[in-house]
Amino acid sequence: xxxxxxxxxxxxxxxxxxxxxxxxxxxxxxxxxxxxxxxxxxxxxxxxxxxxxxxxxxxxxxxxxxxxxxxxxxxxxxxxxxxxxxxxxxxxxxxxxxxxxxxxxxxxxxxxxxxxxxxxxxxxxxxxxxxxxxxxxxxxxxxxxxxxxxxxxxxxxxxxxxxxxxxxxxxxxxxxxxxxxxxxxxxxxxxxxxxxxxxxxxxxxxx
Amino acid sequence: xxxxxxxxxxxxxxxxxxxxxxxxxxxxxxxxxxxxxxxxxxxxxxxxxxxxxxxxxxxxxxxxxxxxxxxxxxxxxxxxxxxxxxxxxxxxxxxxxxxxxxxxxxxxxxxxxxxxxxxxxxxxxxxxxxxxxxxxxxxxxxxxxxxxxxxxxxxxxxxxxxxxxxxxxxxxxxxxxxxxxxxxxxxxxxxxxxxxxxxxxxxxxxxxxxxxxxxxxxxxxxxxxxxxxxxxxxxxxxxxxxxxxxxxxxxxxxxxxxxxxxxxxxxxxxxxxxxxxxxxxxxxxxxxxxxxxxxxxxxxxxxxxxxxxxxxxxxxxxxxxxxxxxxxxxxxxxxxxxxxxxxxxxxxxxxxxxxxxxxxxxxxxxxxxxxxxxxxxxxxxxxxxxxxxxxxxxxxxxxxxxxxxxxxxxxxxxxxxxxxxxxxxxxxxxxxxxxxxxxxxxxxxxxxxxxxxxxxxxxxxxxxxxxxxxxxxxxxxxxxxxxxxxxxxxxxxxxxxxxxxxxxxxxxxxxxxxxxxxxxxxxxxxxxxxxxxxxxxxxxxxxxxxxxxxxxxxxxxxxxxxxxxxxxxxxxxxxxxxxxxxxxxxxxxxxxxxxxxxxxxxxxxxxxxxxxxxxxxxxxxxxxxxxxxxxxxxxxxxxxxxxxxxxxxxxxxxxxxxxxxxxxxxxxxxxxxxxxxxxxxxxxxxxxxxxxxxxxxxxxxxxxxxxxxxxxxxxxxxxxxxxxxxxxxxxxxxxxxxxxxxxxxxxxxxxxxxxxxxxxxxxxxxxxxxxxxxx
Numbered sequence: 001x002x003x004x005x006x007x008x009x010x011x012x013x014x015x016x017x018x019x020x021x022x023x024x025x026x027x028x029x030x031x032x033x034x035x036x037x038x039x040x041x042x043x044x045x046x047x048x049x050x051x052x053x054x055x056x057x058x059x060x061x062x063x064x065x066x067x068x069x070x071x072x073x074x075x076x077x078x079x080x081x082x083x084x085x086x087x088x089x090x091x092x093x094x095x096x097x098x099x100x101x102x103x104x105x106x107x108x109x110x111x112x113x114x115x116x117x118x119x120x121x122x123x124x125x126x127x128x129x130x131x132x133x134x135x136x137x138x139x140x141x142x143x144x145x146x147x148x149x150x151x152x153x154x155x156x157x158x159x160x161x162x163x164x165x166x167x168x169x170x171x172x173x174x175x176x177x178x179x180x181x182x183x184x185x186x187x188x189x190x191x192x193x194x195x196x197x198x199x200x201x202x203x204x205x206x207x
Numbered sequence: 208x209x210x211x212x213x214x215x216x217x218x219x220x221x222x223x224x225x226x227x228x229x230x231x232x233x234x235x236x237x238x239x240x241x242x243x244x245x246x247x248x249x250x251x252x253x254x255x256x257x258x259x260x261x262x263x264x265x266x267x268x269x270x271x272x273x274x275x276x277x278x279x280x281x282x283x284x285x286x287x288x289x290x291x292x293x294x295x296x297x298x299x300x301x302x303x304x305x306x307x308x309x310x311x312x313x314x315x316x317x318x319x320x321x322x323x324x325x326x327x328x329x330x331x332x333x334x335x336x337x338x339x340x341x342x343x344x345x346x347x348x349x350x351x352x353x354x355x356x357x358x359x360x361x362x363x364x365x366x367x368x369x370x371x372x373x374x375x376x377x378x379x380x381x382x383x384x385x386x387x388x389x390x391x392x393x394x395x396x397x398x399x400x401x402x403x404x405x406x407x408x409x410x411x412x413x414x415x416x417x418x419x420x421x422x423x424x425x426x427x428x429x430x431x432x433x434x435x436x437x438x439x440x441x442x443x444x445x446x447x448x449x450x451x452x453x454x455x456x457x458x459x460x461x462x463x464x465x466x467x468x469x470x471x472x473x474x475x476x477x478x479x480x481x482x483x484x485x486x487x488x489x490x491x492x493x494x495x496x497x498x499x500x501x502x503x504x505x506x507x508x509x510x511x512x513x514x515x516x517x518x519x520x521x522x523x524x525x526x527x528x529x530x531x532x533x534x535x536x537x538x539x540x541x542x543x544x545x546x547x548x549x550x551x552x553x554x555x556x557x558x559x560x561x562x563x564x565x566x567x568x569x570x571x572x573x574x575x576x577x578x579x580x581x582x583x584x585x586x587x588x589x590x591x592x593x594x595x596x597x598x599x600x601x602x603x604x605x606x607x608x609x610x611x612x613x614x615x616x617x618x619x620x621x622x623x624x625x626x627x628x629x630x631x632x633x634x635x636x637x638x639x640x641x642x643x644x645x646x647x648x649x650x651x652x653x654x655x656x657x658x659x660x661x662x663x664x665x666x667x668x669x670x671x672x673x674x675x676x677x678x679x680x681x682x683x684x685x686x687x688x689x690x691x692x693x694x695x696x697x698x699x700x701x702x703x704x705x706x707x708x709x710x711x712x713x714x715x716x717x718x719x720x721x722x723x724x725x726x727x728x729x730x731x732x733x734x735x736x737x738x739x740x741x742x743x744x745x746x747x748x749x750x751x752x753x754x755x756x757x758x759x760x761x762x763x764x765x766x767x768x769x770x771x772x773x774x775x776x777x778x779x780x781x782x783x784x785x786x787x788x789x790x791x792x793x794x795x796x797x798x799x800x801x802x803x804x805x806x807x808x809x810x811x812x813x814x815x816x817x818x819x820x821x822x823x824x825x826x827x828x829x830x831x832x833x834x835x836x837x838x839x840x841x842x843x844x845x846x847x848x849x850x851x852x853x854x855x856x857x858x859x860x861x862x863x864x865x866x867x868x869x870x871x872x873x874x875x876x877x878x879x880x881x882x883x884x885x886x887x888x889x890x891x892x893x894x895x896x897x898x899x900x901x902x903x904x905x906x907x908x909x910x911x912x913x914x915x916x917x918x919x920x921x922x923x924x925x926x927x928x929x930x931x932x933x934x935x936x937x938x939x940x941x942x943x944x945x946x947x948x949x950x951x952x953x954x955x956x957x958x959x960x961x962x963x964x965x966x967x968x969x970x971x972x973x974x975x976x977x978x979x980x981x982x
């Protein structure tokens with residue numbers, strides 16, 4: 001857990017709002033929400049969210065730091081952009097949701113086993129290895145994310161599709177062994193590391 | 208002009224009238240039955256030549272009374288605007304009233320012609336009972352405006368009137384001008400952000416601005432046309448527009464009497480006292496303050512941080528509780544919302560951010576956030592941008608202590624929450640500074656029988672007499688101290704706000720020549736009050752000019768007729784003095800009614816009230832309508848042509864009928880429409896006379912009455928309805944069915960409904976049979 005994650009909850013104080021403003025991408029927009037609820041009404045997955053966007057924004061203002069950051073709501077966003085299009089105050093709601101998800105991940109507050117978060121992590125690690133996504137390995141990693149037994153089951157279930165893709169040369173079994181990458185992988189990795197350092201330095205501490 | 212009367216009728220054959228009707232026959236009717244001295248036809252009466260023909264007859268031939276048989280009286284008014292004081296004019300409505308209201312078929316031809324002939328007969332009958340009106344000359348031009356109240360509304364009204372060249376007497380009860388605004392730190396901005404301002408969180412949005420009150424006070428004080436009376440009250444107002452006599456008494460006891468033309472009442476508001484609302488602990492903690500007290504705290508802070516009253520601690524967290532004691536049906540709370548409280552809270556939260564720094568937490572707990580006015584939405588965003596927290600919730604309790612706890616229910620998150628604060632600001636509403644409502648007692652009369660009503664009125668009169676003799680006085684202090692028959696102050700419509708015609712005539716009150724402006728009329732902010740003041744000042748100077756010429760104010764704008772009564776016939780029953788919706792009629796020493804022309808709106812409610820029919824206008828009286836009823840032909844019973852009398856209010860019902868005809872709606876061939884000034888002017892004798900004459904049905908059409916009235920004379924329609932409740936007895940005594948007389952509320956937009964109502968009556972008559980009184 002990051003040391004950014006230590007402070008007490010203070011209700012209806014600006015503290016968490018300020019934290020979001022400083023550390024979350026597009027977070028400075030949250031205070032401009034006028035609680036009309038159009039975003040929540042427009043979200044095609046809204047009813048499956050524990051807290052639809054309008055409520056998330058209100059919780060931020062109410063200082064409910066833990067509840068917001070440990071919520072799986074922002075992970076449910078499919079980036080359909082309905083809310084952005086419809087928001088009368090023109091808040092970039094989709095981006096704020098992703099920003100909150102990123103921040104929650106950074107603080108280590110993501111709910112365990114959250115599928116979107118798991119996939120995102122697998123995707124990132126996969127890509128960082130060779131500088132590009134190895135689709136075979138990505139698929140397999142997803143099959144086996146819940147253990148060996150379910151992985152085999154899932155692989156057998158999709159074997160026909162896999163065979164067809166190999167025949168059509170859309171997927172190569174050779175990729176399993178190393179796979180191809182970009183020219184300067186270590187250069188990319190260095191670049192990303194530097195970017196992460198810069199971002200980390202910009203984060204404000206709230207405690 | 209000689210006293211000799213010469214009657215003339217002019218029949219227009221334009222607009223298809225000549226094609227559809229036998230104009231020659233109409234001319235015969237006007238000559239033989241109408242006994243007009245001059246009868247002429249013209250192919251387009253409203254043209255230059257047509258008008259000149261009439262004008263020549265007036266100038267050279269001594270014509271004094273003119274019947275114009277052409278279009279509706281609501282059309283071509285400018286063309287037929289002959290000098291009111293020289294000729295009496297009436298209009299027979301052959302276009303909208305006849306040819307457009309009837310189908311152009313062979314079967315309909317006969318009844319259409321009959322309809323037209325009846326309207327000619329009726330107009331010829333009417334014109335003989337009319338005379339050109341003459342103003343009373345009761346008052347001259349008095350260019351003095353009295354403004355009561357020296358707040359931002361009163362001062363703006365005074366400056367506007369003064370700038371238009373009138374003299375202003377500005378009376379303020381306290382020792383200084385400025386009113387509430389002088390106590391404010393800053394005001395809500397007047398303007399929205401400029402067009403093109405982006406919607407981003409860092410946009411440049413409007414902020415609280417200087418009140419500008421000092422400059423306004425300076426302008427008033429430096430204006431030579433404005434005389435300011437501080438520490439003063441109005442102790443007596445008598446007379447009428449154009450000749451008010453007003454006693455202005457200073458605290459010192461000195462009284463000056465001024466002659467005044469018209470009055471603007473801008474007495475503003477008092478803030479609601481939340482002491483009785485125990486849950487907010489306003490009385491229990493010095494750190495729970497009203498929004499006005501918070502302004503004072505901010506003023507006291509100077510350039511430094513705002514400190515709380517209890518221990519002078521610098522404020523770090525403030526909770527604003529919105530809608531305290533407002534918008535509630537509960538006893539002791541205001542049933543309405545001031546509407547401006549949320550703007551005020553945003554403004555004050557921004558004071559906190561400015562004085563006590565960005566880390567001063569400000570939470571506005573609202574229920575329905577309302578930010579009216581041009582800058583409203585931008586100002587709301589300005590608050591958000593600067594970190595003011597808005598939360599929709601119900602405050603349950605404020606617990607005092609070193610740190611106050613506001614217990615609330617968050618309505619978005621649907622959970623209870625505690626918010627801690629150093630200071631709690633209550634948004635309390637505006638209570639109008641009105642005088643006692645002259646009609647407060649009348650409300651107790653609703654739903655009473657005649658006898659009960661008479662007894663109650665008698666009891667009230669006695670109580671009033673006792674009061675004059677030094678009995679108990681009213682609890683609310685009078686502002687204007689009018690010596691009118693109907694009470695000392697402006698009538699109120701709802702919740703203590705002075706009443707105005709809410710649809711068409713803002714600023715107007717039920718006392719002609721006295722105009723209400725600012726929060727005494729309805730809750731409003733500074734910008735609205737200043738606009739309001741300008742409007743009221745315009746009305747006040749308009750009334751000065753109207754009164755000077757003896758012209759009526761709206762809706763009979765420019766009418767020079769006014770009611771007079773035949774003293775020998777008067778029984779001193781006081782109905783006219785009590786029922787006049789405008790309190791225009793006083794009683795003289797001998798207890799006879801005393802008419803005040805410039806207070807009168809010419810609705811004729813007094814005329815309808817008079818049981819002995821002695822009240823009349825030169826051009827509108829029991830006889831002018833009576834003659835129309837008498838002159839209308841009543842076919843024999845075996846002709847099977849019923850007659851339906853429609854008494855239509857000229858403000859809404861009559862234009863609705865015109866519009867119906869224009870829209871191609873068919874109107875029953877049996878209907879005969881007589882316009883009346885207001886349903887309140889309808890005399891019961893017209894109903895009995897027309898039934899006796901053989902009319903089969905009577906429809907009265909007036910405007911909506913009640914709290915959300917649309918009656919142009921406020922109470923006229925309601926009065927008529929009360930009176931017509933008694934018409935059942937008349938019908939019973941004549942052995943007639945009660946369905947023959949109906950009263951309808953009609954709006955100007957009811958263009959399909961109005962013909963249908965007449966059709967309904969036609970069907971009723973078919974069912975119950977023709978009147979037995981046809982002979």
